[in-house]
Amino acid sequence: MVSGDAKPAVTEALRAAILAGEYAPRQRLIEADLCERFSTSRFILRSSLADLAGQGLVEFQRNKGARVREISLAEAIEITEVRILLEGLLAARAAERVTKSDAAMLRKLIREMRTAVDRSELLAYSDLNARLHGAIRDIAAHETASRLLRELRGQTVRHQFSLSLVPGRPSVSLPQHEAIVAAITAREPRNAEQAMHRHLRSVIEAFRALAVAASPPVRA
DSSP states (O other): OOOSOOHHHHHHHHHHHHHTTSSOTTOBOOHHHHHHHTTOOHHHHHHHHHHHHHTTSEEEETTTEEEEOOOOHHHHHHHHHHHHHHHHHHHHHHHHHOOHHHHHHHHHHHHHHHHHHHTTOHHHHHHHHHHHHHHHHHHHTOHHHHHHHHHHHHHHHHHHHHHHTSTTHHHHHHHHHHHHHHHHHTTOHHHHHHHHHHHHHHHHHHHHHHHHHHSOOOOO
């Protein structure tokens, strides 16, 4: 529940609910229900829905209102292609700005990710993965790139979550994350950028494999 009618709070609360999967792709967003849940007015809610539409999470249908926008795997691949450029930039910038405390925090996240893989804790690994990318964005301190990435990652969160649950996928991505962190903590911008590029290209290939697996079989 959100107290008061502060639009940023309502927008963020609804965004978090969508990203957490509380509202499924293509599910209608009923204004009366949302107003009650978030203790807000229709005016504030509609403004929040418009903001989320701008972020690619909500879409408006004529005469039907708002619903959660469904992101296809093809679009998720395109978004990840854009992420390669932005996150490569941030990895390089993080390598230039990293402090000793930052490096210790990144290494701790990697240790926790390794433990999650060893214990086959896929949900924990998925959460740590997101935290690591977020930490790199914070270290880089590039406001525009971080804002764009927040929106892009939000649009693909459902597919990223599905990907994290693919058997064996964490074991593939863990060494990639280790390489990214090693380059950042060694203050090697070019290597950090390249390591991030390799990781996200691997994500694209994994998305493509998911798309093939989801395609109906071709009858001879």
